[in-house]
Amino acid sequence: MVPAPFFSITISGGNEGNLPTYECPICEKLFKVDRPEDAPFRPFCSERCKLVDLGRWLDGTYRVSEPLKPEDLEELSEEGPQG
Numbered sequence: 356m357v358p359a360p361f362f363s364i365t366i367s368g369g370n371e372g373n374l375p376t377y378e379c380p381i382c383e384k385l386f387k388v389d390r391p392e393d394a395p396f397r398p399f400c401s402e403r404c405k406l407v408d409l410g411r412w413l414d415g416t417y418r419v420s421e422p423l424k425p426e427d428l429e430e431l432s433e434e435g436p437q438g
């Protein structure tokens with residue numbers, strides 16, 4: 356039987372300095388998020404930068420080890436707004 360390791364976790368509220376900081380790989384803007392659900396486009400700062408990154412992949416700017424499958428593209432297209 357292995358004893359469980361003890362971790363000391365300190366949670367301090369109201370200290371913005373402890374918030375996780377992300378750097379957008381597209382526009383290199385630093386941004387902090389209070390909760391993961393507040394930044395649905397991580398590690399990008401916005402949907403725009405996410406689309407820019409996606410465009411670079413599709414444009415061949417980035418090298419991909421595996422070619423995109425038709426199923427992958429279908430998943431993306433299904434997320435568009437209806438009407």
Ligand SMILES: [Zn+2]
Binds near residue numbers: 383399
């Ligand atoms: Zn950005």
